[in-house]
Amino acid sequence: MLIIRPFIAYEHGIYLDILLTYYDLHRSLMYKIAQSPVQFQWKKGVVMPYAYIYSPISGVITGYLNYCICPCNFCTGCGSEHVKCCVRAPECNWTSPVDIAGMGPDIYLFVNSYVQSVRTYLRYFCCDGQNNDYSRVVIVELFSEPNANGYIGRVKYGHVGNPTVEDNRIYNLWPYYTLKLGTILMSQYGRCYTGPHIHLEVNSNNNAQSLVCCCTNVSAKTTAIYKIYF
Numbered sequence: 679m680l681i682i683r684p685f686i687a688y689e690h691g692i693y694l695d696i697l698l699t700y701y702d703l704h705r706s707l708m709y710k711i712a713q714s715p716v717q718f719q720w721k722k723g724v725v726m727p728y729a730y731i732y733s734p735i736s737g738v739i740t741g742y743l744n745y746c747i748c749p750c751n752f753c754t755g756c757g758s759e760h761v762k763c764c765v766r767a768p769e770c771n772w773t774s775p776v777d778i779a780g781m782g783p784d785i786y787l788f789v790n791s792y793v794q795s796v797r798t799y800l801r802y803f804c805c806d807g808q809n810n811d812y813s814r815v816v817i818v819e820l821f822s823e824p825n826a827n828g829y830i831g832r833v834k835y836g837h838v839g840n841p842t843v844e845d846n847r848i849y850n851l852w853p854y855y856t857l858k859l860g861t862i863l864m865s866q867y868g869r870c871y872t873g874p875h876i877h878l879e880v881n882s883n884n885n886a887q888s889l890v891c892c893c894t895n896v897s898a899k900t901t902a903i904y905k906i907y908f
Contacts (some may be wrong), residue, residue, distance in 0.1 A: 726907045726908070727792055727822070727907070727908060728792070728905050728906060728907045728908070729789060729790060729792045729793050729820060729822070729830050729831070729905070729906045729908065730789060730790040730792075730902045730904070730905055731787075731788070731789055731820075731833050731880070731902070731903050731904040731905075731906070732788035732789065732790075732898070732899050732900060732901060732902055732903060733778060733788070733896040733897060733898050733899070733900070733901040733902075733903050734778070734785045734786050734787065734788065734835065734859070734876055734878075734898065735778055735780040735781075735782050735784075735785060735786075735862065735876055735898050736780055736895075736896065736897050736898045737778045737779045737780025737781075737875070737895070737896060738778070738779050738780070738893065738894065738895050738896070739776065739777070739778060739890050739891065739892050739893060739894050739896060740777045740778070740779045740875060740892075740893075741755065741760045741775065741776060741777030741877075741892075742754050742755050742760065742774075742775070742776055742777075742888070742890060742891065742892050743755060743759070743760055743774070743775070744756065744757050744758060744759055744760055744892075745757030745758055745759075745760055745777075746777075746892035746893050748892065748893035749893055750892050750893050752892065753891035753892060754891075754892065755892045756892070760775045760777070761775075762775050762879060763775075763803045763804035763805075763815050763834060763836040763877055763879065764803050765802075765803055765806075765807035766803075769801075769803045771881065772832075772834055772879035772880060772881045773879065773880055773881065773884075773886065774878075774879065774880050774886065774888040774904065775877065775878070776877070776878040776879075776888065776890055776903060777875050777876070777877055777878075778875055778876050778878070778896060778903075779873060779874065779875040780862065780874065780875065780876070781862060781864075781874055782862030782874065782876075783861050783862050784858055784860075784861055784862075785835060785838055785858070785859045785860050785861060785862060785876055786856055786857065786858050786859060786898065786899070787818055787833075787835075787856065787857040787858075787859055788855070788856055788898065788899040789820065789851065789855050789856075790855065791855055792822055792830075793820045793821070793822065793830065793851060793855060794821060794822055794823050794824050794828075794850065794851060794852060795823065795824050795825055795826050795827070795848060795849065795850045795851060796818050796820055796821065796826075796848070796849050796851065796857065797818075797819040797821070797826050797846065797847065797848050797849075798816055798817065798818055798819075798843040798844065798845070798846075798847055798849065798857075798859075799816070799817040799819075799845055799846060800814065800815075800816060800817075800841055800843075800844075800845040801814070801815050801817060802814055802815070803815045803834075803836070804836040804837055804870065804877065805837075805867060805868070805870035805871065806870070810867075811837070811838070811839040811840075811863055812837055812863060812867040812870060812871045814836075814837070814838050814839075814841065814860075815834050815835060815836045815837075815838065815877075816834075816835045816838045816841060816843060816859045816860065817832055817833075817834050817835075818832065818833045818834075818835065818857075818859075819831075819832050820832065820833065820906070822908065824850045824852070825848060825850065826848045829908075830882065830906055830908045831880065831885065831886060831906045831908065832880070832881040832882065833878065833879070833880055833881075833904065834877075834878065834879040834880070834881070835859055835860075835876060835877070835878060836876065836877030836878070836879070837862075837863055837871055837875065837876060837877055838859055838860035838861075838876075839860055839861045839862065839863045840860050840861045841859065841860040842858045842859060842860055843857065843858075843859055843860075856899070862874045862875070862876065878903060878904075880904045880906070882906045882908070885906055885907045885908060886904050886905065886906045886907075887904065887905045887906075887907075888903070888904055889902045889903060889904065889905055890903055
């Protein structure tokens with residue numbers, strides 16, 4: 679028997695009080711999740727949960743689908759097409775590239791409580807693909823359950839210096855839903871890296887929505903960059 683009783687509405691979704699009771703021939707088990715912060719999106723009569731990825735640093739959006747060239751009156755940018763962090767075709771099927779200019783100094787993964795765990799990978803897909811800080815990306819796979827269960831999607835962080843996560847490592851995020859990834863690079867690297875910033879991309883089977891516009895200010899941990907339905 680499954681009883682789902684609405685508890686209270688709030689800004690980004692609904693808190694639900696979920697009481698799940700299961701009986702079989704030999705025993706009975708009761709599971710109760712009281713006032714669990716489960717976020718949902720209603721779509722054509724179907725309840726869809728979603729995950730938020732917040733800005734990893736405070737700064738200003740200088741690149742979206744195009745480079746911004748601020749001031750700019752177009753949300754997607756006024757310059758040329760924004761180059762993705764990829765050196766080979768398999769790495770280029772990501773979407774919604776975003777540049778955030780800022781001094782950091784630290785780069786963090788900030789997510790809402792629906793992301794319970796992540797798996798991180800260290801690769802060299804940016805710039806010229808060389809084995810250095812400027813080319814380094816941290817790929818973060820998001821999961822809705824602990825220990826990398828319940829796949830949601832992936833977020834790519836480009837130009838990450840001094841990485842503080844390991845390659846192919848699982849991190850459970852409860853209770854803080856925060857993970858330090860590395861640091862902002864301060865010097866330049868040719869035309870690829872002209873000043874301190876972080877590059878983001880998302881990959882989630884077309885279920886992601888970008889929530890930013892060019893030349894707008896963002897705050898670490900509070901400004902949502904992507905929203906992923908799953």
